[in-house]
Amino acid sequence: MVALAAIPLAVCGPGEPASEASSAEAGGPVLPTQGVYGRSPAAAGGIPSVIMLTHVAGTDVPDADEGAVTIDQFGLTFSPTRIVTRPGVSVVFTNSEAAVAHNVRVRAVGDTVDVLDADANPGERLTVELPAPGGYDVLCDMHPGMTAFMFASDATHTALAETDGTFVLEDVPPGTYTLQLWTADDRVHEPRRIEVGTGHTGIDLALPG
Ligand SMILES: [Cu+2]
Structure with a gap:
Protein backbone atom coordinates (compact mmCIF):
# COMPACT_ATOMS: atom_id res chain seq x y z
CA MET A 1 0.00 0.00 0.00
CA VAL A 2 1.43 3.30 -1.07
CA ALA A 3 0.83 6.10 1.38
CA LEU A 4 -0.41 9.14 -0.47
CA ALA A 5 1.32 12.32 0.50
CA ALA A 6 -0.63 15.54 0.64
CA ILE A 7 0.66 17.77 -2.13
CA PRO A 8 -0.84 21.23 -1.90
CA LEU A 9 -1.35 22.54 -5.43
CA ALA A 10 -1.96 25.96 -4.04
CA VAL A 11 -3.21 27.26 -0.76
CA CYS A 12 -4.36 30.83 -1.07
CA GLY A 13 -5.70 33.17 1.52
CA PRO A 14 -7.85 36.24 1.00
CA GLY A 15 -6.33 38.89 -1.22
CA GLU A 16 -4.46 36.42 -3.41
CA PRO A 17 -6.56 36.32 -6.56
CA ALA A 18 -3.61 35.55 -8.82
CA SER A 19 -4.13 31.79 -8.71
CA GLU A 20 -7.64 32.09 -10.13
CA ALA A 21 -6.23 33.91 -13.12
CA SER A 22 -3.43 31.43 -13.66
CA SER A 23 -5.82 28.50 -13.27
CA ALA A 24 -8.22 29.95 -15.81
CA GLU A 25 -5.38 30.55 -18.27
CA ALA A 26 -4.30 26.94 -17.89
CA GLY A 27 -7.86 25.71 -18.43
CA GLY A 28 -7.91 24.29 -14.91
CA PRO A 29 -10.88 23.88 -12.61
CA VAL A 30 -12.83 26.87 -11.35
CA LEU A 31 -11.57 27.13 -7.81
CA PRO A 32 -14.06 27.17 -4.97
CA THR A 33 -14.32 30.36 -2.95
CA GLN A 34 -14.24 28.16 0.15
CA GLY A 35 -13.41 24.52 -0.35
CA VAL A 36 -11.12 21.87 -1.76
CA TYR A 37 -10.04 21.17 -5.31
CA GLY A 38 -7.45 19.01 -6.97
CA ARG A 39 -6.64 15.94 -9.01
CA SER A 40 -7.58 12.30 -8.60
CA PRO A 41 -7.22 9.24 -10.84
CA ALA A 42 -8.93 9.61 -14.22
CA ALA A 43 -12.24 7.85 -14.81
CA ALA A 44 -12.02 4.13 -15.63
CA GLY A 45 -14.62 2.64 -17.94
CA GLY A 46 -16.70 5.78 -17.53
CA ILE A 47 -16.73 5.43 -13.74
CA PRO A 48 -15.35 8.56 -12.05
CA SER A 49 -13.16 8.79 -8.98
CA VAL A 50 -15.09 9.93 -5.91
CA ILE A 51 -13.68 12.17 -3.18
CA MET A 52 -15.28 12.19 0.27
CA LEU A 53 -14.59 14.49 3.19
CA THR A 54 -15.93 13.96 6.69
CA HIS A 55 -15.57 16.60 9.37
CA VAL A 56 -13.58 15.06 12.22
CA ALA A 57 -15.29 17.29 14.77
CA GLY A 58 -18.64 15.93 13.60
CA THR A 59 -20.41 19.28 13.68
CA ASP A 60 -20.83 19.43 9.92
CA VAL A 61 -23.86 17.14 9.67
CA PRO A 62 -25.96 16.86 6.49
CA ASP A 63 -29.76 16.98 6.37
CA ALA A 64 -31.46 13.62 6.88
CA ASP A 65 -33.16 13.77 3.48
CA GLU A 66 -30.03 14.88 1.62
CA GLY A 67 -29.51 12.61 -1.34
CA ALA A 68 -33.23 12.20 -2.12
CA VAL A 69 -32.80 12.56 -5.86
CA SER A 153 -21.85 8.29 0.52
CA ASP A 154 -21.91 8.69 4.28
CA ALA A 155 -19.44 11.58 4.12
CA THR A 156 -20.37 15.17 4.85
CA HIS A 157 -18.95 16.38 1.50
CA THR A 158 -18.76 14.21 -1.62
CA ALA A 159 -17.55 15.06 -5.13
CA LEU A 160 -17.68 13.03 -8.32
CA ALA A 161 -14.51 13.87 -10.24
CA GLU A 162 -14.51 14.84 -13.90
CA THR A 163 -13.35 12.30 -16.50
CA ASP A 164 -9.79 13.66 -16.27
CA GLY A 165 -9.80 13.31 -12.48
CA THR A 166 -10.13 16.98 -11.55
CA PHE A 167 -12.57 17.69 -8.76
CA VAL A 168 -14.02 20.59 -6.77
CA LEU A 169 -15.73 20.47 -3.38
CA GLU A 170 -17.58 23.71 -2.69
CA ASP A 171 -18.47 25.24 0.68
CA VAL A 172 -16.22 23.10 2.88
CA PRO A 173 -15.78 25.00 6.15
CA PRO A 174 -12.26 25.29 7.58
CA GLY A 175 -11.33 22.42 9.85
CA THR A 176 -9.87 18.93 10.07
CA TYR A 177 -11.36 16.28 7.80
CA THR A 178 -10.97 12.63 6.99
CA LEU A 179 -10.46 12.28 3.24
CA GLN A 180 -11.45 9.04 1.52
CA LEU A 181 -10.84 8.35 -2.17
CA TRP A 182 -12.96 5.76 -4.04
CA THR A 183 -12.17 4.38 -7.49
CA ALA A 184 -13.89 1.74 -9.61
CA ASP A 185 -10.99 -0.71 -9.40
CA ASP A 186 -10.42 -2.85 -6.32
CA ARG A 187 -7.64 -0.65 -5.06
CA VAL A 188 -7.93 0.19 -1.36
CA HIS A 189 -7.28 3.83 -0.63
CA GLU A 190 -6.28 4.49 2.96
CA PRO A 191 -8.22 7.34 4.54
CA ARG A 192 -6.15 10.27 5.68
CA ARG A 193 -6.55 13.56 7.46
CA ILE A 194 -6.38 16.92 5.77
CA GLU A 195 -6.60 20.46 7.03
CA VAL A 196 -8.98 22.75 5.16
CA GLY A 197 -8.07 26.39 5.60
CA THR A 198 -9.72 29.64 4.66
CA GLY A 199 -10.07 29.98 0.89
CA HIS A 200 -9.31 27.10 -1.44
CA THR A 201 -7.14 24.14 -0.57
CA GLY A 202 -5.46 22.08 -3.29
CA ILE A 203 -5.00 18.31 -2.99
CA ASP A 204 -3.25 15.92 -5.38
CA LEU A 205 -4.72 12.40 -5.23
CA ALA A 206 -3.55 11.27 -8.65
CA LEU A 207 -1.78 7.97 -8.23
CA PRO A 208 1.78 7.43 -9.49
CA GLY A 209 2.16 5.24 -12.54
CU1 LIG B 1 -34.21 2.77 -22.05
Whole structure:
Protein backbone atom coordinates (compact mmCIF):
# COMPACT_ATOMS: atom_id res chain seq x y z
CA MET A 1 0.00 0.00 0.00
CA VAL A 2 1.43 3.30 -1.07
CA ALA A 3 0.83 6.10 1.38
CA LEU A 4 -0.41 9.14 -0.47
CA ALA A 5 1.32 12.32 0.50
CA ALA A 6 -0.63 15.54 0.64
CA ILE A 7 0.66 17.77 -2.13
CA PRO A 8 -0.84 21.23 -1.90
CA LEU A 9 -1.35 22.54 -5.43
CA ALA A 10 -1.96 25.96 -4.04
CA VAL A 11 -3.21 27.26 -0.76
CA CYS A 12 -4.36 30.83 -1.07
CA GLY A 13 -5.70 33.17 1.52
CA PRO A 14 -7.85 36.24 1.00
CA GLY A 15 -6.33 38.89 -1.22
CA GLU A 16 -4.46 36.42 -3.41
CA PRO A 17 -6.56 36.32 -6.56
CA ALA A 18 -3.61 35.55 -8.82
CA SER A 19 -4.13 31.79 -8.71
CA GLU A 20 -7.64 32.09 -10.13
CA ALA A 21 -6.23 33.91 -13.12
CA SER A 22 -3.43 31.43 -13.66
CA SER A 23 -5.82 28.50 -13.27
CA ALA A 24 -8.22 29.95 -15.81
CA GLU A 25 -5.38 30.55 -18.27
CA ALA A 26 -4.30 26.94 -17.89
CA GLY A 27 -7.86 25.71 -18.43
CA GLY A 28 -7.91 24.29 -14.91
CA PRO A 29 -10.88 23.88 -12.61
CA VAL A 30 -12.83 26.87 -11.35
CA LEU A 31 -11.57 27.13 -7.81
CA PRO A 32 -14.06 27.17 -4.97
CA THR A 33 -14.32 30.36 -2.95
CA GLN A 34 -14.24 28.16 0.15
CA GLY A 35 -13.41 24.52 -0.35
CA VAL A 36 -11.12 21.87 -1.76
CA TYR A 37 -10.04 21.17 -5.31
CA GLY A 38 -7.45 19.01 -6.97
CA ARG A 39 -6.64 15.94 -9.01
CA SER A 40 -7.58 12.30 -8.60
CA PRO A 41 -7.22 9.24 -10.84
CA ALA A 42 -8.93 9.61 -14.22
CA ALA A 43 -12.24 7.85 -14.81
CA ALA A 44 -12.02 4.13 -15.63
CA GLY A 45 -14.62 2.64 -17.94
CA GLY A 46 -16.70 5.78 -17.53
CA ILE A 47 -16.73 5.43 -13.74
CA PRO A 48 -15.35 8.56 -12.05
CA SER A 49 -13.16 8.79 -8.98
CA VAL A 50 -15.09 9.93 -5.91
CA ILE A 51 -13.68 12.17 -3.18
CA MET A 52 -15.28 12.19 0.27
CA LEU A 53 -14.59 14.49 3.19
CA THR A 54 -15.93 13.96 6.69
CA HIS A 55 -15.57 16.60 9.37
CA VAL A 56 -13.58 15.06 12.22
CA ALA A 57 -15.29 17.29 14.77
CA GLY A 58 -18.64 15.93 13.60
CA THR A 59 -20.41 19.28 13.68
CA ASP A 60 -20.83 19.43 9.92
CA VAL A 61 -23.86 17.14 9.67
CA PRO A 62 -25.96 16.86 6.49
CA ASP A 63 -29.76 16.98 6.37
CA ALA A 64 -31.46 13.62 6.88
CA ASP A 65 -33.16 13.77 3.48
CA GLU A 66 -30.03 14.88 1.62
CA GLY A 67 -29.51 12.61 -1.34
CA ALA A 68 -33.23 12.20 -2.12
CA VAL A 69 -32.80 12.56 -5.86
CA THR A 70 -35.03 12.00 -8.89
CA ILE A 71 -33.58 10.66 -12.14
CA ASP A 72 -35.83 11.07 -15.17
CA GLN A 73 -35.83 8.99 -18.33
CA PHE A 74 -36.50 11.09 -21.41
CA GLY A 75 -35.08 11.20 -24.91
CA LEU A 76 -33.49 7.77 -24.38
CA THR A 77 -31.23 9.17 -21.64
CA PHE A 78 -31.16 9.26 -17.86
CA SER A 79 -31.15 12.81 -16.48
CA PRO A 80 -29.04 13.57 -14.60
CA THR A 81 -26.50 10.91 -15.49
CA ARG A 82 -24.43 11.29 -12.28
CA ILE A 83 -25.79 11.70 -8.78
CA VAL A 84 -24.63 11.48 -5.17
CA THR A 85 -27.01 10.07 -2.59
CA ARG A 86 -26.88 8.46 0.85
CA PRO A 87 -27.30 4.81 1.77
CA GLY A 88 -30.93 4.09 2.61
CA VAL A 89 -32.31 7.30 1.08
CA SER A 90 -34.88 6.85 -1.70
CA VAL A 91 -33.79 7.60 -5.25
CA VAL A 92 -36.78 7.93 -7.60
CA PHE A 93 -36.78 7.04 -11.31
CA THR A 94 -39.46 8.65 -13.47
CA ASN A 95 -40.26 8.08 -17.14
CA SER A 96 -41.35 11.25 -18.97
CA GLU A 97 -41.37 9.71 -22.44
CA ALA A 98 -44.65 9.93 -24.39
CA ALA A 99 -44.55 6.30 -25.45
CA VAL A 100 -41.12 4.75 -24.84
CA ALA A 101 -40.79 2.07 -22.19
CA HIS A 102 -37.51 1.67 -20.31
CA ASN A 103 -35.97 -0.68 -17.82
CA VAL A 104 -33.89 0.30 -14.81
CA ARG A 105 -31.16 -2.06 -13.66
CA VAL A 106 -29.01 -0.97 -10.71
CA ARG A 107 -25.88 -2.83 -9.61
CA ALA A 108 -22.96 -2.05 -7.37
CA VAL A 109 -19.87 -1.43 -9.52
CA GLY A 110 -18.08 -4.73 -10.07
CA ASP A 111 -21.01 -6.76 -8.71
CA THR A 112 -23.42 -9.05 -10.58
CA VAL A 113 -26.34 -8.82 -8.14
CA ASP A 114 -29.17 -6.47 -9.09
CA VAL A 115 -30.23 -3.95 -6.48
CA LEU A 116 -33.11 -3.06 -8.81
CA ASP A 117 -34.33 -4.60 -12.08
CA ALA A 118 -37.73 -3.31 -13.13
CA ASP A 119 -39.61 -2.06 -16.17
CA ALA A 120 -40.32 1.67 -16.28
CA ASN A 121 -43.25 2.50 -18.52
CA PRO A 122 -44.21 6.09 -19.39
CA GLY A 123 -45.63 7.86 -16.33
CA GLU A 124 -44.43 5.20 -13.90
CA ARG A 125 -42.16 5.75 -10.91
CA LEU A 126 -39.60 3.37 -9.47
CA THR A 127 -37.85 3.78 -6.13
CA VAL A 128 -34.54 2.31 -4.98
CA GLU A 129 -32.52 2.67 -1.79
CA LEU A 130 -28.83 1.96 -2.18
CA PRO A 131 -27.92 -0.50 0.58
CA ALA A 132 -24.32 0.47 1.26
CA PRO A 133 -21.77 3.18 0.50
CA GLY A 134 -20.14 2.89 -2.91
CA GLY A 135 -20.67 3.29 -6.65
CA TYR A 136 -23.62 1.88 -8.59
CA ASP A 137 -24.11 1.45 -12.33
CA VAL A 138 -27.52 2.25 -13.80
CA LEU A 139 -28.46 0.56 -17.07
CA CYS A 140 -31.49 0.22 -19.31
CA ASP A 141 -31.72 -3.26 -20.81
CA MET A 142 -33.76 -1.95 -23.73
CA HIS A 143 -31.35 0.76 -24.83
CA PRO A 144 -27.65 -0.11 -24.78
CA GLY A 145 -25.65 3.01 -23.99
CA MET A 146 -28.40 4.44 -21.80
CA THR A 147 -26.44 4.57 -18.54
CA ALA A 148 -26.03 6.57 -15.37
CA PHE A 149 -23.86 6.46 -12.25
CA MET A 150 -24.96 6.78 -8.62
CA PHE A 151 -22.74 7.02 -5.58
CA ALA A 152 -23.96 6.43 -2.04
CA SER A 153 -21.85 8.29 0.52
CA ASP A 154 -21.91 8.69 4.28
CA ALA A 155 -19.44 11.58 4.12
CA THR A 156 -20.37 15.17 4.85
CA HIS A 157 -18.95 16.38 1.50
CA THR A 158 -18.76 14.21 -1.62
CA ALA A 159 -17.55 15.06 -5.13
CA LEU A 160 -17.68 13.03 -8.32
CA ALA A 161 -14.51 13.87 -10.24
CA GLU A 162 -14.51 14.84 -13.90
CA THR A 163 -13.35 12.30 -16.50
CA ASP A 164 -9.79 13.66 -16.27
CA GLY A 165 -9.80 13.31 -12.48
CA THR A 166 -10.13 16.98 -11.55
CA PHE A 167 -12.57 17.69 -8.76
CA VAL A 168 -14.02 20.59 -6.77
CA LEU A 169 -15.73 20.47 -3.38
CA GLU A 170 -17.58 23.71 -2.69
CA ASP A 171 -18.47 25.24 0.68
CA VAL A 172 -16.22 23.10 2.88
CA PRO A 173 -15.78 25.00 6.15
CA PRO A 174 -12.26 25.29 7.58
CA GLY A 175 -11.33 22.42 9.85
CA THR A 176 -9.87 18.93 10.07
CA TYR A 177 -11.36 16.28 7.80
CA THR A 178 -10.97 12.63 6.99
CA LEU A 179 -10.46 12.28 3.24
CA GLN A 180 -11.45 9.04 1.52
CA LEU A 181 -10.84 8.35 -2.17
CA TRP A 182 -12.96 5.76 -4.04
CA THR A 183 -12.17 4.38 -7.49
CA ALA A 184 -13.89 1.74 -9.61
CA ASP A 185 -10.99 -0.71 -9.40
CA ASP A 186 -10.42 -2.85 -6.32
CA ARG A 187 -7.64 -0.65 -5.06
CA VAL A 188 -7.93 0.19 -1.36
CA HIS A 189 -7.28 3.83 -0.63
CA GLU A 190 -6.28 4.49 2.96
CA PRO A 191 -8.22 7.34 4.54
CA ARG A 192 -6.15 10.27 5.68
CA ARG A 193 -6.55 13.56 7.46
CA ILE A 194 -6.38 16.92 5.77
CA GLU A 195 -6.60 20.46 7.03
CA VAL A 196 -8.98 22.75 5.16
CA GLY A 197 -8.07 26.39 5.60
CA THR A 198 -9.72 29.64 4.66
CA GLY A 199 -10.07 29.98 0.89
CA HIS A 200 -9.31 27.10 -1.44
CA THR A 201 -7.14 24.14 -0.57
CA GLY A 202 -5.46 22.08 -3.29
CA ILE A 203 -5.00 18.31 -2.99
CA ASP A 204 -3.25 15.92 -5.38
CA LEU A 205 -4.72 12.40 -5.23
CA ALA A 206 -3.55 11.27 -8.65
CA LEU A 207 -1.78 7.97 -8.23
CA PRO A 208 1.78 7.43 -9.49
CA GLY A 209 2.16 5.24 -12.54
CU1 LIG B 1 -34.21 2.77 -22.05
